[in-house]
Amino acid sequence: MSLDARVRLSRGAIDVDVSLRAEPGQVIGVLGPNGGGKTTTVLALAGILRVAEGHVRVDGQAWDDGRRALPPEQRTVGLMLADSLLFPHLTALENVAYGPRSRGVDRHRARDRAREELGRVDLLERASSRPRQLSSGQQARVALARALATDPSLLLLDEPLAALDPDTRARTRSDLATRLTAYGGITVLVTHDPLDALTLADHLVFVEDGHVTQSGTPAEVLSEPRSPYVATVVGLNLYAGEGDSRGHVTTGEGGVVVTTSPTEGRVWATIPPSAVSLHLHQPEGSPRNTWRLRVASVTVQGQSARVGLVGALPVTAEVTLESVTALGLQVGQQVWAAVKATEVRTYPR
Amino acid sequence: MSLDARVRLSRGAIDVDVSLRAEPGQVIGVLGPNGGGKTTTVLALAGILRVAEGHVRVDGQAWDDGRRALPPEQRTVGLMLADSLLFPHLTALENVAYGPRSRGVDRHRARDRAREELGRVDLLERASSRPRQLSSGQQARVALARALATDPSLLLLDEPLAALDPDTRARTRSDLATRLTAYGGITVLVTHDPLDALTLADHLVFVEDGHVTQSGTPAEVLSEPRSPYVATVVGLNLYAGEGDSRGHVTTGEGGVVVTTSPTEGRVWATIPPSAVSLHLHQPEGSPRNTWRLRVASVTVQGQSARVGLVGALPVTAEVTLESVTALGLQVGQQVWAAVKATEVRTYPR
Amino acid sequence: MRYAGRWRTRLALGVPAGLALLLLVVPLAALLVRADWARIPADLATPTVLPALRLSLTTTSCTAALCLLLGTPLAWFLARSDHPATSWLRALLTVPLVLPPVVGGVALLMAWGRKGLLGQHLAPFGVQIPFTTVAVVLAETFVAMPYYVLAVEGAMRGLDARLESVARTLGAGELRYLRTVGIPLVLPGIASGLALAWARALGEFGATITFAGNFQGRTQTLPLLVYVELERDPQVAISISIMLLAVSVLVLGVLRGRWLR
Amino acid sequence: MRYAGRWRTRLALGVPAGLALLLLVVPLAALLVRADWARIPADLATPTVLPALRLSLTTTSCTAALCLLLGTPLAWFLARSDHPATSWLRALLTVPLVLPPVVGGVALLMAWGRKGLLGQHLAPFGVQIPFTTVAVVLAETFVAMPYYVLAVEGAMRGLDARLESVARTLGAGELRYLRTVGIPLVLPGIASGLALAWARALGEFGATITFAGNFQGRTQTLPLLVYVELERDPQVAISISIMLLAVSVLVLGVLRGRWLR
Amino acid sequence: GAGTDSTGSTGRQGSSGAPGAQAQRLEGTVTVLAAASLTESFDRLKADFEAANPGVTVETSYGSSSTLVQQVNNGAPAQVIALAGAAAAEPLDKSLVKQTRTFATNVLEIAVPPGNPAGVTSVNDLGKPTVKVVLCADTVPCGKAAQATFRKARIVPNVVSKEVDVKATLAKVKLGEADAAVVYHSDVVAAKDAVTGVAIQVPFNTRLDYPVIRLADDAATKAFVAYVLSAQGLATVQSFGLGAP
Numbered sequence A, B: 001m002s003l004d005a006r007v008r009l010s011r012g013a014i015d016v017d018v019s020l021r022a023e024p025g026q027v028i029g030v031l032g033p034n035g036g037g038k039t040t041t042v043l044a045l046a047g048i049l050r051v052a053e054g055h056v057r058v059d060g061q062a063w064d065d066g067r068r069a070l071p072p073e074q075r076t077v078g079l080m081l082a083d084s085l086l087f088p089h090l091t092a093l094e095n096v097a098y099g100p101r102s103r104g105v106d107r108h109r110a111r112d113r114a115r116e117e118l119g120r121v122d123l124l125e126r127a128s129s130r131p132r133q134l135s136s137g138q139q140a141r142v143a144l145a146r147a148l149a150t151d152p153s154l155l156l157l158d159e160p161l162a163a164l165d166p167d168t169r170a171r172t173r174s175d176l177a178t179r180l181t182a183y184g185g186i187t188v189l190v191t192h193d194p195l196d197a198l199t200l201a202d203h204l205v206f207v208e209d210g211h212v213t214q215s216g217t218p219a220e221v222l223s224e225p226r227s228p229y230v231a232t233v234v235g236l237n238l239y240a241g242e243g244d245s246r247g248h249v250t251t252g253e254g255g256v257v258v259t260t261s262p263t264e265g266r267v268w269a270t271i272p273p274s275a276v277s278l279h280l281h282q283p284e285g286s287p288r289n290t291w292r293l294r295v296a297s298v299t300v301q302g303q304s305a306r307v308g309l310v311g312a313l314p315v316t317a318e319v320t321l322e323s324v325t326a327l328g329l330q331v332g333q334q335v336w337a338a339v340k341a342t343e344v345r346t347y348p349r
Numbered sequence C, D: 001m002r003y004a005g006r007w008r009t010r011l012a013l014g015v016p017a018g019l020a021l022l023l024l025v026v027p028l029a030a031l032l033v034r035a036d037w038a039r040i041p042a043d044l045a046t047p048t049v050l051p052a053l054r055l056s057l058t059t060t061s062c063t064a065a066l067c068l069l070l071g072t073p074l075a076w077f078l079a080r081s082d083h084p085a086t087s088w089l090r091a092l093l094t095v096p097l098v099l100p101p102v103v104g105g106v107a108l109l110m111a112w113g114r115k116g117l118l119g120q121h122l123a124p125f126g127v128q129i130p131f132t133t134v135a136v137v138l139a140e141t142f143v144a145m146p147y148y149v150l151a152v153e154g155a156m157r158g159l160d161a162r163l164e165s166v167a168r169t170l171g172a173g174e175l176r177y178l179r180t181v182g183i184p185l186v187l188p189g190i191a192s193g194l195a196l197a198w199a200r201a202l203g204e205f206g207a208t209i210t211f212a213g214n215f216q217g218r219t220q221t222l223p224l225l226v227y228v229e230l231e232r233d234p235q236v237a238i239s240i241s242i243m244l245l246a247v248s249v250l251v252l253g254v255l256r257g258r259w260l261r
Numbered sequence E: 001g002a003g004t005d006s007t008g009s010t011g012r013q014g015s016s017g018a019p020g021a022q023a024q025r026l027e028g029t030v031t032v033l034a035a036a037s038l039t040e041s042f043d044r045l046k047a048d049f050e051a052a053n054p055g056v057t058v059e060t061s062y063g064s065s066s067t068l069v070q071q072v073n074n075g076a077p078a079q080v081i082a083l084a085g086a087a088a089a090e091p092l093d094k095s096l097v098k099q100t101r102t103f104a105t106n107v108l109e110i111a112v113p114p115g116n117p118a119g120v121t122s123v124n125d126l127g128k129p130t131v132k133v134v135l136c137a138d139t140v141p142c143g144k145a146a147q148a149t150f151r152k153a154r155i156v157p158n159v160v161s162k163e164v165d166v167k168a169t170l171a172k173v174k175l176g177e178a179d180a181a182v183v184y185h186s187d188v189v190a191a192k193d194a195v196t197g198v199a200i201q202v203p204f205n206t207r208l209d210y211p212v213i214r215l216a217d218d219a220a221t222k223a224f225v226a227y228v229l230s231a232q233g234l235a236t237v238q239s240f241g242l243g244a245p
């Protein structure tokens, strides 16, 4: 079972052109800003939308070649959308048993299977509730169970964990991880949660404005983001610039970043927020990057704080709460930011 | 404007009994497992459900006293549910302008206001789209703008950020923070994201199974969780036990935790996952807590890994990726976990 | 979720609703008030009444069944088509409502009669439709089915298309989706469509009399009997009408009360 | 989202749908085939036709307006009530469909006539309803409004109640919610209800001739003219019927095509 | 609506104030309800009468006799009612009736489709089982009369339907569904080429009287009824296939 798809179609304001490729057992994490075309891609894979051009091939079989398309019920696909879309007149159990029943499993075994799946999302005791009697998170869990109950060769999950509480989410995430490694199908997982993507996916695809802006393993993406959006997701400061042989990178806005690992030509440069130190006066000593910037925002996050800085370069710094207090950081204040040249990574654009 | 509410009603399988109290300008974060009664509480505050017993008083005015209840349109309340529930026949702009229009603002000013709100959620260019033409995240942003456009004295947000991508979420979160500090109303924010709760709320309320299990400032909750669920959310290992004067805490399952800050009687004990070190052989030296445990799960998360351990005590450890490789950690393996007694906090149950 | 309404709202909605009810209910009330109740039992004991009642109930049941079996698929096609011709087809379906019933009967004769468009091909096989109970059912179906189809189509258009998408990814073909999700979800629409169609069929007069004739026990339904009795003794006709009303209110009240909510 | 259906599915749904269409369309086709097309222009030039057409269009428009103004609130009350009596009230509303039209006319006379339940109180003020154009509208409303109310009620029951909740937290009272959200969302239901009611009113015959009489230019609508012409010259009656059909198909086709989708 | 009422009452007042009103110029509105089979004859009577009396408007409404009687009984504002058959007047509220006169008669006739496919030449042919006969219902005058005829002729026809009115009965013959129908002579005349008439011998036939009933006493109404009963009026009626009273 392998997936080879190129989805081209236009949808509302944007033209979507997304290629996906996966080997059996792989989990593809699809990320991207709202309205980028992630759901559109998923719907095309499921056969609910048809590709205008391109193709969807699973295991060599053409599900859609731009001219003829298999209807969804002839694709072995499992779908869970962000809206849980349970059948309102069926109980939770009947909802989950619907897939196996439709695929010819007898009533008894379908119900057993449904009970098993409901158990896995911890909802066995609500088996005979109707969707309207369930909370949103419970509904999402039933929808997930329903999508998993047909053992699809292509499992499409569109923000499956968004409505779950952290506890259930953690459990579902690890259960999902177990299930996904256990079965040979391919999973396409659309998510906004980097943690989901990083822990569940073998391969990440970033879709922005209908196009793939970056794809690769989580490690590749974490170390070398290639779009500002990806950088936000992985939590790095990212700059597009021109690098010279001395290790100077000049960004579009005129800022200069110095690195000890020079790359020449059009480059990306990254700085981890935790590598940024803040000072009230221009720091003396080793850091070769020092900029005078203005504090735009301070967000406390657990034991540390993220400080948004603007000026010649926009920089996000991550500092301890003590630093915030010690520096008396306030929005609008001028501070010096310093980064050691060894912390700056560059790679070709 | 102050809020004083006690919501008692029974809903499906559970009986809800939640008290909330807030002063002007406060943001109450409501957290809890799926199906706990958070949405139910919010609906009762909005006047969509009526309390069976108890009361809802805002600014001394009785919105509901268990007998007579003001209809929602006579409460100055803003509501955003997890389903965005936009009016499908109206454009995004008209959706947002609906509230001001209904409250008597003239068409022109209502639209200006709507444009302003749409701008804040970065959707001005989709102002004339209908909901079905928007992605789920875009819909959520419009719904948020709609709820904010009426300047309600009580703003009820039920998982407002769940459908947003991280970038938009971060921006919306900080925008929300700015807006919420700027206006004198009270906000009730239901969320599953601890980060949202910690960064936006002044006061956290945990609702489990219809009842408040803990409430307090974020700092209080972070340092002294009082239920297993709260501990999961704030990311601590939590044990209920009996403490003696020597600093020994005996947990229900028979495990013993040693602390340097003894509390006598029924106590809670917490251990930060990052304080747990793992060893292949019984460690010598200072740590006074050592347990032989079995690895139940390993989850990689960025540069670190969370290791779930079971045995005399269930423990979650957070270790670096290098440790995982060095120890060759695998599920099922036996390891020693060590925690310094200074890292264990205890406080009365 | 029900709200305490405000006075002004109650008035603004209640007054027109009350007027509507008045327009519909006052004539019925008048009929009941003016009826000679003492005579009703005797009037209903007339030997012609029972066969007509029986015939009315059988033929309208057949009509309802035909609507359900044939009309539901038609409604489905109409609901899911977005071809521009659909709205014309839909308009065409309302024609039997517009046609003066007698003309409708004539049209039916022209179609199914001995020399009719289709009837002339049936006659050689000894199949003769006019003047039979089948003709009554055909006439009733002709006037009643449009109500059913239009009501059900409306309900089907209201279905969330995404539910079908989900059902199909779960392996359900169109038929299975319809059977297990589509139809159960429009059951209220189907029930109200059936009620409309059944009631219309029960009251059907013009097309039946023209197409099927008026033969006791074979084609004389209650409305035909009412008409005939109107010539002879209007009081009897009114008594029978009141029974007709009672039957319909009873059947609809009981069935809908049971099936809906 | 439309799917390529499978052969078996097409057949299983297409055959009954086709049969339904056959039952409805063949009689109309027969009427058209058998009509004497050459004569139609001359038949329609009869001086009685134009006033009847005009009267039919005015009275049915009035009826449609009454349905809209009075029937919509009634439908709303029915839709949101979950009182057990509602299903009986709903059953009561279907009575005008069941009542043989002539009896309906008699009932209307008993209500609004000079000696009627209400009419006797109106008569002293010089208000006389029978035999006037108002009577035509009343008769048409009596038979047509139930269709409207039931169709719209069904559509209103399908509304997502949570949208009302949201609208109300935004400050909209029940009336404003209805005007700005409820009604716009059931517009398809309202349109199809109006189409049903209008078509039924256009074809109304029995109650009208009984309650309003058959006066040229005042109460003689097209179906009444058809009745009279059937006596005099059936061909003319059929020509007029065909015009009636054409008018209804045209009006419904154009209006629905414009308003729906 | 108000127009009918006010002019009608004016007419009534006029008559009570001036007994010898015929000589004067008549004014007012006369509302006439007539059986549907009288449509053409009363349209002509109306036109002629209005031409002779420019101040009078005659308003005619045609319907089935039973409908007309219901209307009058329930207080519909009518001044004259003309029915097909005296029996139809039975349910009429007698307190409303000012005067009843017979203005025309009718006799039964057999109607057969053009070409007479079943070869019906007399009443006796209706006794053949191969001939499909439609009749009016037993409660309707033409049905009652037909039954009487068969009794007198001692035949039992193959009746396939008993229609509620003459129109429905004739329609069956016109469309060829039935081989013969027993209707009135005037109906056969009115149907023109669509059917052929076969006379029924006098001994078996039954005569039907057409009453014109006056429900008001005003001058215009009296004048209209008098005109119907005048020689000119009767001639007009007879020109449409009805017989002399």
Ligand SMILES: Nc1ncnc2c1ncn2[C@@H]1O[C@H](COP(=O)(O)OP(=O)(O)OP(=O)(O)O)[C@@H](O)[C@H]1O
Binding pocket: A011, A012, A013, A014, A032, A033, A034, A035, A036, A037, A038, A039, A040, A041, B132, B133, B134, B135, B136, B137, B138, B163, B165
């Ligand atoms: N039915 C539709 N008609 C027209 N345009 C649409 C429709 N559905 C979506 N769009 C538009 O297509 C684009 C892609 O939408 P899509 O739902 O694929 O985004 P997404 O990546 O899933 O976003 P999100 O993260 O918010 O769910 C968006 O700009 C959206 O506004």
Ligand SMILES: Nc1ncnc2c1ncn2[C@@H]1O[C@H](COP(=O)(O)OP(=O)(O)OP(=O)(O)O)[C@@H](O)[C@H]1O
Binding pocket: A132, A133, A134, A135, A136, A137, A138, A163, A165, B011, B012, B013, B014, B032, B033, B034, B035, B036, B037, B038, B039, B040, B041
């Ligand atoms: N309409 C209803 N009828 C009956 N029971 C209901 C209904 N809605 C919710 N419930 C039940 O009431 C309980 C509380 O539901 P509620 O929606 O308040 O939970 P929640 O805390 O918002 O959960 P989540 O985080 O999943 O949104 C749940 O057990 C749910 O199953």
Ligand SMILES: [Mg+2]
Binding pocket: A038, A039, A040, A082, A158, B135, B136, B137
């Ligand atoms: Mg999406």
Ligand SMILES: [Mg+2]
Binding pocket: A135, A136, A137, B038, B039, B040, B082, B158
């Ligand atoms: Mg909830």
